[in-house]
């Protein structure tokens with residue numbers, strides 16, 4: 001089968017050995033588009049924001065989140081199967097494509113706080129990153145401004161989390177996540193609020209508690225505060241090694257449709273906020289999600305990603321992951337070749353400007369499991385060049 005890089009998706013050697021890095025990159029791009037059928041146990045996560053309804057896997061050592069619960073995933077030509085030696089692998093048409101190490105249920109999930117709250121309701125483990133939505137409400141939720149791709153209220157309604165996590169609870173869980181399950185960082189996000197800081201101070205205080213207790217690097221995520229001086233306060237709290245301030249799409253027409261509240265904030269406000277944030281946290285330690293597959297203009301998207309890179313912002317380009325219960329639950333992820341073309345162009349520019357995921361230190365841009373851009377970027381260093389343009 002011809003993959004998105006224009007060659008066989010997983011060209012093993014004669015002995016069925018390790019697939020080439022380009023083949024692994026191509027496989028991940030495709031899996032994140034069409035999903036994976038699962039005939040083996042795998043740790044999954046349902047509801048909420050981020051890698052929801054996804055299997056969390058290590059594919060040939062690369063961390064990946066893959067849709068496994070959607071209708072499309074159940075029809076996927078790719079299937080995860082157990083192997084005789086106790087391992088697992090991905091197959092297509094009976095052909096073994098890649099070895100998989102799944103994440104097991106984290107040990108810390110069996111613990112509860114002194115006041116009886118299970119640790120897993122406070123923070124989840126996404127592969128090797130502890131992740132929590134510290135305030136599980138958003139002023140946009142259930143209004144005309146609700147982001148159409150978001151599921152922040154879904155997991156709350158399902159009772160799988162609590163509405164507000166305290167710094168003390170998060171600190172306690174972070175120590176267990178690090179010691180029992182090897183978490184290497186913490187990603188803390190929050191729903192937006194109507195307060196001038198949009199909730200940034202509280203998530204920063206949570207980050208500080210986590211850092212003090214576990215010494216894990218922390219990324220905090222929040223919407224642009226009303227006043228840029230608030231960023232200085234947030235930085236002074238000392239609870240964040242990196243920040244995510246997510247515009248989600250650079251196409252103004254798409255943003256107005258999928259995230260009207262963010263559209264009113266305005267894309268230029270995101271750029272102004274990022275510039276100040278980069279002055280405080282440093283280049284590469286400020287990131288934004290850039291979601292593909294919501295009808296955006298690809299050329300405009302690539303150009304705006306380049307502009308973000310120029311000011312030191314890491315554009316974390318990801319395919320749409322439709323969240324069950326969200327307003328876009330019936331959408332499908334974009335075709336792999338579409339995402340791949342944008343990955344190549346943005347990755348090439350990042351390489352040219354000396355930016356990589358290694359600069360991110362903590363959070364989504366450090367983890368990279370929801371995107372394949374970080375598997376594409378090293379291919380540029382070994383002589384491959386973008387073989388497609390938008």
Ligand code: SF4
Nearest residue numbers: 138147150152191192
């Ligand atoms: S701002 Fe949008 S994406 Fe963020 S929590 Fe609110 S509705 Fe969800």
